[in-house]
Amino acid sequence: MAALRTVPLSYIARNLWVRRVTTALTAAGMALVVFVFATVLMMSAGIEATLVATGSPDNVIVLRKGAGAEINSAIARDQAAIIASLAGVATDARGQPLLVREPVVLNTLPKRDGGQPSNVTVRGTDADTVLTLRPQVRLVAGRMLRPGTSEIVVGRAVQRGFAGVDLGRSLRFAGREWTIVGLFDAGRSGFDSEIWGDGEQMMQAFRRQAYSSVVFRLADAGRFDAARQALDADPRLTLEAKREQVFYAEQSEALATFIRILGLALSVIFSIGAIVGAMITMFAAVASRIGEIGTLRALGFRRGAVLVAFLGESLALSLVGGLAGLAAAALMQNVDISTVNFQTFSEIAFRFELTPAIAAQTLAFSLFMGLLGGFVPAWRAARMKIVDCLRQA
Numbered sequence: 001m002a003a004l005r006t007v008p009l010s011y012i013a014r015n016l017w018v019r020r021v022t023t024a025l026t027a028a029g030m031a032l033v034v035f036v037f038a039t040v041l042m043m044s045a046g047i048e049a050t051l052v053a054t055g056s057p058d059n060v061i062v063l064r065k066g067a068g069a070e071i072n073s074a075i076a077r078d079q080a081a082i083i084a085s086l087a088g089v090a091t092d093a094r095g096q097p098l099l100v101r102e103p104v105v106l107n108t109l110p111k112r113d114g115g116q117p118s119n120v121t122v123r124g125t126d127a128d129t130v131l132t133l134r135p136q137v138r139l140v141a142g143r144m145l146r147p148g149t150s151e152i153v154v155g156r157a158v159q160r161g162f163a164g165v166d167l168g169r170s171l172r173f174a175g176r177e178w179t180i181v182g183l184f185d186a187g188r189s190g191f192d193s194e195i196w197g198d199g200e201q202m203m204q205a206f207r208r209q210a211y212s213s214v215v216f217r218l219a220d221a222g223r224f225d226a227a228r229q230a231l232d233a234d235p236r237l238t239l240e241a242k243r244e245q246v247f248y249a250e251q252s253e254a255l256a257t258f259i260r261i262l263g264l265a266l267s268v269i270f271s272i273g274a275i276v277g278a279m280i281t282m283f284a285a286v287a288s289r290i291g292e293i294g295t296l297r298a299l300g301f302r303r304g305a306v307l308v309a310f311l312g313e314s315l316a317l318s319l320v321g322g323l324a325g326l327a328a329a330a331l332m333q334n335v336d337i338s339t340v341n342f343q344t345f346s347e348i349a350f351r352f353e354l355t356p357a358i359a360a361q362t363l364a365f366s367l368f369m370g371l372l373g374g375f376v377p378a379w380r381a382a383r384m385k386i387v388d389c390l391r392q393a
Contacts, residue, residue, distance in 0.1 A: 037365050052252070054190035071121075119340070120195055123195070166180065167180055173205075255341050
């Protein structure tokens, strides 16, 4: 039965406690690496969640074929009229199609912190229809803009992040003064980072002859393919239809991928230091406990039991660091952050998003560091001969 004996967990825990200062310092180093790793994944997930939440499952967005974003798309007025006449477009109580024709442009505003200029998305829309098409958007202060006027409503993220964007004040762009009459909350979606005005007034002010996009609601969400085929079959149109959620998910791909690659590269570099630190800690533990190793072997514990014991210490050390780093990263969910979206060249506000998958990946990464850092010292401890250990004790 000696071959089946394993070192008690209490022995592993006691050794970590005896070396608590070294344990704490090594775990802190691992926690820092884990924190960076987790926040990178949370940042990427936050961007994706923000943009996916921007789209509605029943809505279809139409852009010029080949346009990667609304700002480089163009839809002529006659083409927009054809889209409005498509079968399958939902209608409101008045029998009017649930559809908005939207010019989308960029405007530069100074940031509240530091006054540095940054791009903001300015969207012209239909005030009578847009809130029906986008139910996640609700006014939280003021009122909705009146059609045909130079009034605008702004998202909460714009109001918090840019100077001079407050209810009742005016912004000057496109040769006009635009009065802020309302603030809206878009449920942490991309619309929070936009300014909305009347579509026709925006077209005139920015001297645009074409819309950027047309968004409509399907009467039957399952008939998207039929609507897309109708657009593709019309020779007068060179347009592409996408489900709104799919379109906004694609908008997040480039930025989210860049953040993941950059962050993971930094995490790998930092993790090398954490692994070396864990390895030094475990080598020191082996060197100071040669007598203990000999005693364990003399008591009948096999090499494998000693290997598992020392490897268990390293894994326990990395688990403590991983949990501490993950806990610190979880606090980042209360932080609002903004960055420039590569697809639109405008600023987008988002929050860090911690998911169960990210938590699992983070802890697995932490344990992997502990495994790499502890295996060689544990292997050395297991290969020691009983006589040599007792002689050096």
